[in-house]
Amino acid sequence: MSDERYFSVVEPRPDAAVALRPVTQGRVRGGFWGARQRVNREVTIPLGGERVGGSGAFDNLRLAGRGAGGGHEHRGKVFADSDVYKWLEALAWERGRAGGDDLARSYEEASELVAAAQCDDGYLHTHTQLTGRARYSDLASSHELYCAGHLMQAAVAGRRATGDDTLLRVAARFADHLVKDLPPDALDGHPEVELGLAELYRETGVRSYLDLAARMVATRGRSLIQLKGHHGPGYRQDAVPVREATTVEGHAVRAMYLAAGATDVAAETPDPELLAALERQWRDMVATKTYLTGGLGSNWYGEAFGGHLELAPDTAYCETCAAIGSVQWSWRMLLATGAAEYADLMERTLHNAVLPGVSLGGDRFFYVNALRVRAGADPDDLRSPARGRQDWYGTACCPPNVMRLLSSLDHYLATQDTDGVQLHLYAPGTIRAGSVLLEVETDYPWSGRIEIVVRETPDRAWTLSARIPAWADTAEVSLAGAALSSGVGAAGSSGAGAAGVGDRPVEPGYHRIRRTWRPGDRVVLDLGIRPRLTAAVPRLDVARGQVAVERGPLVYCLEQADHPGAVIDDLCVAGADLRDGAPITGLPAEVVPVLARGRVHVHGEDDGGFPYRSAAPREPEHAGPADLTFVPYYAWANRGPGAMTVWAPMHEE
Incomplete structure (x- = not known):
């Protein structure tokens, strides 16, 4: 593959209302992100192929390709097809970056499986095909159009990065089917197809694809999606029309994918009123619903945003996919407006909310990215950071999502x-x-x-x-x-x-x-890159009286591995005298730790075991000196599971 091959994740049409356009070509050649891309290529993407195959996703495609009808077993989640598509997108971008015969063979074989599984009329969703469920009968949870969107994005990547049209033909046939046969006002419970349709329009010039995406964006917020379980319409971004909304709500990943797709629609139609609404929502999200790391989603229930400044560090969900969706949205807003604030959030999110989702070795992952793991935290849930990184997840949306972002990172430079x-x-x-x-x-x-x-x-x-x-x-x-x-x-x-x-x-x-x-x-x-202390606004009560350490674009944390003689929950920062430290065993040599003076609380007598006591003045508890070592948050849990915190109390001398 020629090193001069052009590719672009987002490519606005010539008449799109955008301030900036992607460069003809950008290439990372070494350094911090080059090391992450190398691990992604050599370890994570091959592992992804093995894990996706082991989940049964390829078998589903094979069975559908043999014409199997209803009554057959479908392996894995209803959205298993999307894991294949995200992995294929990563392969495509990686081939465009640096070629590779093994990557080409894997891409071609998987693409052929996808093409063979497609129905004669263009429809493709193996869960529906194999189980015999009626098409589009349960869009609230079937993920039929969600999978279609990821197929379209993978197809565009294949064409742009490699010149291979196999998936593009499949995606275009599916899009043609949707334009012709999708029921009026049909909306998927998980936005994503809007992104795929918009970019497919950009690649093919077929206006009906953009029109369908625009119709879906305009239809959102009218409570048309069937309610399921305890979730209200806001969970699926169906409570308030997009152009009337003032904030983001509901499932964080779904909200980011919808906002990114809506931004594409606003740029291509063009629709300045819609873009202005998205600008309002983005700014409100940054001001009231974004963690210091750039992470999004404060509620485990529903993987959702909470209310304004509901940003507790230890119960933070901050799903890796939500961070990736945030990057996708901010990039589109940057292209549309040219404002630096969008690039600022992209940088923060990439370093501190996306990158923690994959280990330094590239073979273990986080689904949830809390900003604090207390000593003795309950590790029962497989997603819990208290368990440490996992080699895969039953809901495996995050690992292949990281793969495709790292493979396409050059595009965002x-x-x-x-x-x-x-x-x-x-x-x-x-x-x-x-x-x-x-x-x-x-x-x-x-x-x-x-x-x-x-x-x-x-x-x-x-x-x-x-x-x-x-x-x-x-x-x-x-x-x-x-x-x-x-x-x-x-x-x-x-x-x-x-x-x-x-x-x-x-x-x-x-x-x-x-x-x-x-x-x-x-x-x-x-x-001027040097360590600095950061405080939250007073209304963010869960961080009141606490500080975090940052250095350049990186957020740092205290990790149990560096403080074996103390409980992380008892440590506090004792001054603003921060300094760079020497390399740490177990982390890459280039990682710069930050050292600080601190204190460790030595608790006095308790009140019979009850964790509350009189607020009356009392003798201060002893706080002994401690040397604190902060490491980049993205690098934590690479030396085993343990307690960790981004925020630490500030001890007044």
């Missing part, structure tokens, strides 16, 4: 517009945007130094925009040794003239340099 190129995420690699070729050199996120080298450029002025993250309290930009700007202030981004020297301070957002570039020009961005 940068964008372009008529004025120039914008860098959003930092990793060593190359960025091709038409006649512009950039090379990025960096050890980010461990170091804040990012060098952007112009390798090819047109002979005209254009603007290079580099994102200054919201967390950065200091930043310096220089060009060929001449200072452009330094500091972080409110005056706005600099606009360097022909001499390459700007006159305004750097501020969070995009630092823009417009000039006629020459091959070999080098822009150096220095972000």
Whole structure:
């Protein structure tokens, strides 16, 4: 496979209402994310094929392909087909990145199984086909259209990344069937098909696919989906029309997939009113329903959002899939608006809410990503982080979702517009945007130094925009040794003239340099990466009086493995004197721990075992000194299960 093959996860049509467009090609070449992609390719994706096969999902396709009708056993969950499709999407993006005969054979064999299982009229859902249940008779829980959406996304990936049309033909036939035969006002209980239909439209140009997606988005919120169990219509995003909603609610993954699909519809139709509603919802989500890690979903019941600032760390659900859905939505909002805040959340979420979902070795996973696991936490539920990472799950939506995101991560690095190129995420690699070729050199996120080298450029002025993250309290930009700007202030981004020297301070957002570039020009961005303490707003009562440690884009945590002589729940931070530590045994050598002064509570006499006591003044409990070691949250539980916390009390000296 040629290294110059073009591919793009999201590719707006030429007339789409977007501010930014994906670059022709971005490639991660080493560094932090390169290491994760290598493990994903060599360990996680092959393991995914074995686990998906062992679940019976391939057997379901084989049986359907032989024409088996109703009355046959279907193995696994009703949405087992979607695990195959997400794994196929990961294979496609990975083949587009670096080729590979083994990947090609696996992709071709699985694609042929899918094609053979499709009905003559285009319908495809093995659970319905094998059990004989009437089509679309239980869309509240059947996941028929959910699976169709993942098929469409995998098909588009196959075409864009490899040129293989096998799945695209299958997906187009299914979409044609839906346009023709889907009952009016039919909605799947799990949004996803909206995303698939929109991107299938972008790839094929068939307008009826976009029209169907737009109809589904417009129909949501009218309580048309049959209620099941104890859940109300909000669980399936069917309580308030999308363009009238002011916040996100219900099942967090479903909410993210719907919002991402609705953003596609808003861009392609175009529909500025719908986009404005989505902007309101995104901002409310960030302000009131997002964990420090970027994780989403505070309720185990329903895997759902809670109310405003209902963000308890130890009962956080923060499903890995919800974080991936958040990245998908924020990326689309970034393309639509060009606003840096969307890239800021993407970066936070990728490092701290997606990446914890897979082990450093690539072979064990988290479904739930709590921000605190107490000493003695109940590990009964297989999803509980107290059990440590698991090798797979019966509901296996998260592992293949991580696979497809890591395989397509290159796509999210940068964008372009008529004025120039914008860098959003930092990793060593190359960025091709038409006649512009950039090379990025960096050890980010461990170091804040990012060098952007112009390798090819047109002979005209254009603007290079580099994102200054919201967390950065200091930043310096220089060009060929001449200072452009330094500091972080409110005056706005600099606009360097022909001499390459700007006159305004750097501020969070995009630092823009417009000039006629020459091959070999080098822009150096220095972000002040150092440990810092973070506090929550006072209304977030579960974190009141507590602090978290961050370093650059990474959220850190205290882990039992580094404090064997203490109970994590008794540790507190005793000052703001944070410093980088030496490598830790059991974690990769490049991981930078953060050291801090702390205290460990030594409890006095209790009140007969009852955990409550008089609030009357009393002698303070003894708090002995302790050396605290914070490790990146994404890296916890790689040395075995144990207690952990992101938030720790602040001990006043």
